[in-house]
Amino acid sequence: MASVLLEVEELKKYFPSGGGFLERSTGSVRAVDGISLKVYEGETLGIVGESGCGKSTLGRSILRLIEPTSGRVTFHGTDILKLRKSAMRDMRKEMQIVFQDPYASLNPRYTISQTLMEPMEIHQLYNHASRKQRVQSILERVGLDPSYASRFPHEFSGGQRQRIGIARALVLNPKLIILDEPVAALDVSVQSQVINLLEDLQADFGLTYIFVAHDLSVVKHISNRVLVMYLGKMAELASSDDLFFRPLHPYTRALLSAVPIPNPRVKRERIILSGDIPSPVNPPSGCVFHTRCPIAKDVCRQQVPEWRELRREHFVACHFAEDVDVETNSLPLGRR
Amino acid sequence: MASVLDVQSLSVEFQVNGRYLPAVTNVSLTIEQGETLGLVGESGCGKSVTSLAITRLLSKTARVNGKVLFSGPDPAQRNPVPSSGPEEVSARNVRERELLTVRDKDMQDIRGNEISMIFQEPMTSLNPVYKIGSQISETLLLHQNISPRQAFSQSLEMLKKVGISRPEQIMHQYPHQLSGGMRQRVMIAIAMACNPRLLIADEPTTALDVTIQAQILELMKGITRDFGTSLLLITHDLGVVAEMCNRVAVMYAGEIVEQGSVDEVFFNAKHPYTVGLMNAIPKFDATSKERLQPIEGNVPSIARMPKGCRFAPRCPHVMKQCVEQHPDLFEVENGHQSRCWLSVEGEA
Ligand SMILES: Nc1ncnc2c1ncn2[C@@H]1O[C@H](COP(=O)(O)OP(=O)(O)O)[C@@H](O)[C@H]1O
Ligand SMILES: Nc1ncnc2c1ncn2[C@@H]1O[C@H](COP(=O)(O)OP(=O)(O)O)[C@@H](O)[C@H]1O
Ligand SMILES: [Mg+2]
Ligand SMILES: [Mg+2]
Numbered sequence: 001m002a003s004v005l006l007e008v009e010e011l012k013k014y015f016p017s018g019g020g021f022l023e024r025s026t027g028s029v030r031a032v033d034g035i036s037l038k039v040y041e042g043e044t045l046g047i048v049g050e051s052g053c054g055k056s057t058l059g060r061s062i063l064r065l066i067e068p069t070s071g072r073v074t075f076h077g078t079d080i081l082k083l084r085k086s087a088m089r090d091m092r093k094e095m096q097i098v099f100q101d102p103y104a105s106l107n108p109r110y111t112i113s114q115t116l117m118e119p120m121e122i123h124q125l126y127n128h129a130s131r132k133q134r135v136q137s138i139l140e141r142v143g144l145d146p147s148y149a150s151r152f153p154h155e156f157s158g159g160q161r162q163r164i165g166i167a168r169a170l171v172l173n174p175k176l177i178i179l180d181e182p183v184a185a186l187d188v189s190v191q192s193q194v195i196n197l198l199e200d201l202q203a204d205f206g207l208t209y210i211f212v213a214h215d216l217s218v219v220k221h222i223s224n225r226v227l228v229m230y231l232g233k234m235a236e237l238a239s240s241d242d243l244f245f246r247p248l249h250p251y252t253r254a255l256l257s258a259v260p261i262p263n264p265r266v267k268r269e270r271i272i273l274s275g276d277i278p279s280p281v282n283p284p285s286g287c288v289f290h291t292r293c294p295i296a297k298d299v300c301r302q303q304v305p306e307w308r309e310l311r312r313e314h315f316v317a318c319h320f321a322e323d324v325d326v327e328t329n330s331l332p333l334g335r336r
Numbered sequence: 337m338a339s340v341l342d343v344q345s346l347s348v349e350f351q352v353n354g355r356y357l358p359a360v361t362n363v364s365l366t367i368e369q370g371e372t373l374g375l376v377g378e379s380g381c382g383k384s385v386t387s388l389a390i391t392r393l394l395s396k397t398a399r400v401n402g403k404v405l406f407s408g409p410d411p412a413q414r415n416p417v418p419s420s421g422p423e424e425v426s427a428r429n430v431r432e433r434e435l436l437t438v439r440d441k442d443m444q445d446i447r448g449n450e451i452s453m454i455f456q457e458p459m460t461s462l463n464p465v466y467k468i469g470s471q472i473s474e475t476l477l478l479h480q481n482i483s484p485r486q487a488f489s490q491s492l493e494m495l496k497k498v499g500i501s502r503p504e505q506i507m508h509q510y511p512h513q514l515s516g517g518m519r520q521r522v523m524i525a526i527a528m529a530c531n532p533r534l535l536i537a538d539e540p541t542t543a544l545d546v547t548i549q550a551q552i553l554e555l556m557k558g559i560t561r562d563f564g565t566s567l568l569l570i571t572h573d574l575g576v577v578a579e580m581c582n583r584v585a586v587m588y589a590g591e592i593v594e595q596g597s598v599d600e601v602f603f604n605a606k607h608p609y610t611v612g613l614m615n616a617i618p619k620f621d622a623t624s625k626e627r628l629q630p631i632e633g634n635v636p637s638i639a640r641m642p643k644g645c646r647f648a649p650r651c652p653h654v655m656k657q658c659v660e661q662h663p664d665l666f667e668v669e670n671g672h673q674s675r676c677w678l679s680v681e682g683e684a
Pocket of ligand 3 (some may be wrong): 056057143181
């Protein structure tokens, strides 16, 4: 197997709770609550889970765009949470992020050229002439006409803006790119163009991706391995095929069974979860999923399930994953 | 018996800088009682404008042409207190009206009563300063001859019907105190309060997580089944169409480009745009990783509609004729139509 590029250990990010006038102002929002994972060089690790489960907070904490509360992040052997500001800035050359809404993340008063030049200027890379050249070649590489360099973000469509966001992430030649819902705002025809582009860039530049999304079909398509999160915690982690065809966590099964499949002849057993996700301010005791879990028992309310490797490279946090395993043949992914 | 909704050659143009630009062109569709019709297409294709034209909610800058025939209960014979089950609608007490020409006052009477709507973001249609209970009651009081007390208890019943737990408490809460999924249930409760014949849902689950989407879709399925309500379901998600709809109309650049039963359209798609949409989405149940086949280019802006076939600039099968001549909706098979020169008999 490839070498480990990034290792995250027991990462936590607690936000002070806003304490609206109806809530008790004590306590904190446990947005990310003990995540440990490895990302291997050249792979795509998908992260899925419902909104508010902590996907974006995890991505931002890894890059220290927000400071984690505790834990360790090791990138290429360096514990980056210990780095000082300037050393961290150097490190960021290697780790970039692309956001869902490219428009919000692009400076409206900068031309595309200025947007792409800026990171190279900050890091004092290349001379002016080669920076210019680099802008041209990267624009071309992401499928944009290099003559667009002098235009402003508002002159572009959503798909083109996302290409610009990707170009900006690429300009420093990073090893790792965190893609936070990069295609969620795009229509399907454009979404597929961007997904193909990301796959090509990964192959050409040997990139490693963390791909955050709530669209399970997209994550399944692009990921080698997938992490399922629930309320800031890890529910399940496995290879894409294992996770989607042999899921072990009842939450994963419910999530998969909820995805509408574009095939009117497929009839599936749907596991409808009752209610909404509980608040991360007062997460449920024991297993955080027990309030919505169709197979929860007493032990689930009392004891936090252990994170265990039930099958090779297939991790799950559920007291009854073995029972789920037995039923695996009647799976949510109804095969024809 | 007439269709519940029969839209004939509906066109909408918007006045922009002194020019009229075509947002919706020549759209014809029908929905039968209890039927769910999906209206699918990418953003900007005219789905919302079509539904707003049907319900006459468009701004003054819009010029609307065509006919919107709606068969609803004859106002003269409508039972003031709704029965608990599906409303008996027989040919005898149904009257057909053309919605684009009825008086404003009659249209207000039809909206929220015989035709209800739910939108993607319930927060924009719920009033933030009124409690949930009064918002449902208000709809009932507006359209039915009942007392506030009756309205209150019927509202509570509606909340139960849409599967809201602790309905008594929710009656006294404000919209911002509810989650997105709960708000959408409340919207459905309001929409269904007067037992409408037609429900128009514009991307009702797009803003929700899949598990909550599954709950809401299940609820809407139950409603069409139990009340015989017809549903116009607007979505960009082919999965939602496959799951919910009897028939589907695919829109592109303001036009219906393909229409038919869900089975026909999914397994015998004729229009290159429909085929393109299906190939562009990742297959959830595929074991091997196939490269996605995107549709190149973008949806045209309404200021620059192509002259011939509007899909021609992006079409992998484009021919000389496509650029020059605008294709009609050709009948491919009984009830299955495609707006493509390749769908003309003998050429497919
Ligand atoms: N700056 C912040 N202050 C307080 N709470 C926050 C902040 N950012 C995120 N949260 C909360 O943390 C949780 C996780 O949010 P997020 O990481 O954005 O989830 P996701 O990306 O999975 O939708 C949510 O409950 C969210 O409300
Ligand atoms: N009030 C308006 N004035 C001008 N153009 C409009 C107006 N409303 C919608 N449009 C345009 O009409 C087209 C169809 O829009 P819409 O029906 O909202 O698309 P959809 O719902 O399919 O995403 C779009 O190009 C949109 O920009
Ligand atoms: Mg997020
Ligand atoms: Mg719309």
